[in-house]
Amino acid sequence: MPADFSILSLTIWLPIVGGLWVIFAGRRVHDSAVRKDALLFSVLTLLLSALLWHRFDNSAVELQFVERLPWIEAFGIEYFIGIDGIALPLILLTTFTTVLVVLAGWVVIKDRLSLYMGSFLILEGLMIGVFSALDAILFYIFWEAMLIPMFLIIGIWGGPRRVYATIKFFLYTLMGSLFMLVALLYIHNKGGSFAIFAMHETALTLIEQQWIFVAFLLAFAVKIPMWPVHTWLPDAHVEAPTGGSVVLAAIMLKMGGYGFVRFSLPIAPDASASFDGLMIALSLIAIVYIGFVALAQSDMKKLIAYSSISHMGFVTLGLFVVFQVASATGEWQQAAMGIEGGMVQMISHGFISAAMFLCVGVMYDRVHSREIGDYGGVANTMPVFAGFMMLFAMANAGLPGTSGFVGEFLVILTAFKANVWYAFLAALTLILGAAYTLWMYKRVIFGAVSNPAVAQLTDINGREKLMLSALAVMVMLFGIWPAPLFDMMHVSVEQLVNHISQSKLR
């Protein structure tokens, strides 16, 4: 037990302490030492999270690795952390992605390297904190503190319009979270506890739930992002350095989905049910309309950013279609598949979007352009890279056998039970996704070499091969054999569905 006791805390604080160490020691040592330190800390954290997975009991209903210490006793705020099957995959995704990000910035970042690496490590710790916090205030602190390193990452190492993008990112996210804070305080005022799972049990009237739902929606919809509050994402993605884009797409967007699962659905189940039409409509708009918007992009990063929004629409669709499925079929177990589909979609999108952004980063590092028009014929000079990108493009389009297919398929299947038209509209993405991804792939990778810079490209080196292969393995593994993921989350999702199937209005 004592061995178990501190693993989760260590997973949160090791990267934060390591990040501070890298920042403050980094100014006095050579850059190569900074890189090694950063890699060491990120790999150690990955190993720690693997240990978490190893010791995680898939069949246990209760929370695991719980640590509960008083923090601010006057108000009953606790240092209360623990994980369930919903949080664990996201933590694993975080630690996995951070290693890639450290590798991605290995030689590319020359200005203030220690601050760059340190910021990502601190960010990693804070993100793990978000996924493991069980006290609402602790959650909120991790949630907002996370903005600070990201703000610096985009602002310092970003592209030409980085300042605009980063301030927009910060203010958009802050807007949502501040209203969430008021909602959390309101629930505390009603129920008298800041523990998230106690909030789940807090009795609230429908009107209260609806206000709370709207406040949460502001926070999580901005983060996911949902149409129409998505506009910060293309800007932030385009301007962010490759590592920043990867973390944004792979992990930060998932926090919105996680927030819905952890807060909106269980705290305000009746409001969620009453607003499900709106949520489904917004999700479908994201899937279809944003899919068309992606088709029109000439900037690769922007295209992937819009494709992210479209894919995240599946997550919200999967989460909120459950109420209609339950009322159509009368069976909540059918509905659980929607939530599981949404969760799988989040994990899979984490891998695929990270891979896509890394691919763009690989080309950008060489050509210094993100415009599709500046490329063409990359396959001639970078055949290995073209092979990797082919796989990721196919996964992004949702090809069966890749992880992109599993989540989308489950969500569409669930949506079918609610309404055929939902499924029809959602399924359009299989066409649209293929269209914008493969069309971009065709224009960039195939064809004749028109740009002299492309003619001089060198194929990916060992470091880049390592990053892309790791992602390729994940994408294929979860495409063919997603069972470990389902096993991990199944019990927790079932419990969640049981909870939201009970109205709070008794």
Place this chain on the structure above:
Amino acid sequence: MTELQAVLPEAILTGLACLTLMVDVFRRPGAVALTFWSAVLSVLVVLIAVATLFPPGMTTYFHGTFVLDPMAAVLKTFLLVVVLFSFFYARDYLQRHGEDQSVFFILALFATLGMMVLISAHSLLTIYLGLELLSLSLYAMVAMDRDSKAASEAAMKYFVLGALASGMLLYGMSMLYGVSGTLDLSELAQRTSGAEANLLFTFGLVFVLIGIAFKLGVAPFHMWVPDVYEGAPTPVTLFLGSAPKLAAFAMAIRVLADGLGGLHESWQDMLILLAVLSMAIGNIVAIAQTNIKRMLAYSTISHMGFLLLGIIAANAIGYAASMFYVIVYAITSMGAFAAIILLSSAGHESDQLSDFTGLAKRSPWMAFIMLVLMFSLAGVPPFAGFWAKWFVLKELVGAGEAWLAAVAVFFSLIGAYYYLRVIKLMYFDEPTGALPALTGSEDARLVFSVNGLAVLVLGFLPGTLMSVCLGAMLVGTG
């Protein structure tokens, strides 16, 4: 505790301030060190006196004109600490700018005395006495730099508007006295609670509130704040923007909660108006500023508006939230002004936002501290400013004013923009041209680091200070 013991810190300070005045005569021209150390020692002695005479409960002395309660002791402690810090910053500024203005320390000591009297005031007359001692010292401090036109203009403006506000306050007090026949706050509380709402009470309240609002610098009585902050020499601005806020908060609590608690339904509505206006004007107008002292002046206005929100809750925990807020604010804003002092050099005030351009490359540590201070002012966790806002919002929601909390966070969001802009200048922009090297003295930089780290530590462990504030308020106002 005898009556003499109760006022011992104030008595000691009076003596030591006069002594410092005498010591100042014997210093070498051009060197402020002697006066500085004399002033620092005076503050330290008084700090020890305040700490040793920490009262267990609330007792009044001198026929109810002077009160000693935990709230007074806590506020005085923080007041003296803030004053002590500001002395170190001021010495650094005066030395570097070659200014022979030892009068700063003497006036500051007298202002401190005024603030301590104000914090412990338990009668309308004592309030006025403390307030005037504070204000007159501040007017002179603002005008300290004789050759600066901006400073003279600021002092003049401050004096005229301040005198007007004092007049309003006195007028209000005379009305309250006219209806109740007493100057004592406890007796006033008895007369106002439960009694038929007397229109004259409400009139008196309005005028007294104007006086308080002026001292806090909340809209629409904020006009002097930006001009005075900008025109005054930076160490004076630093002093003016931190310590007196603690005293003004005490004055608000003494008058509104202790004295006119029975009229809370009247002043709650007025405070809501003042608070929302301040948050709106402060946060929106701050965006347009290019002078950082002016920007921080508008930021002060918005923060004081936020501070009032805790008082609106009209219960002991709400007051505690405001108290926590004002203490955190005083520490944080002091640090922000100190950054301007540390950046300045002889003949260069460095009070423009552009002076902060590229600071992260010139001095990463200082930029980091400034980043902490700015995020704290913006209310982003994990810094102290977040907890200050959190505590006030929590009490506001608890008092059933969730809509007001939503308004407050909306304006905080607007406010976040201009704090982010400072960080943007420091971290994202390259230094333009040849900015003068940083010449801040070692001890001032050390004090600045301690200042910034205090904000950081309070962010991680706010519980102790919260408990202290809660304890002080729960004893003080029952």
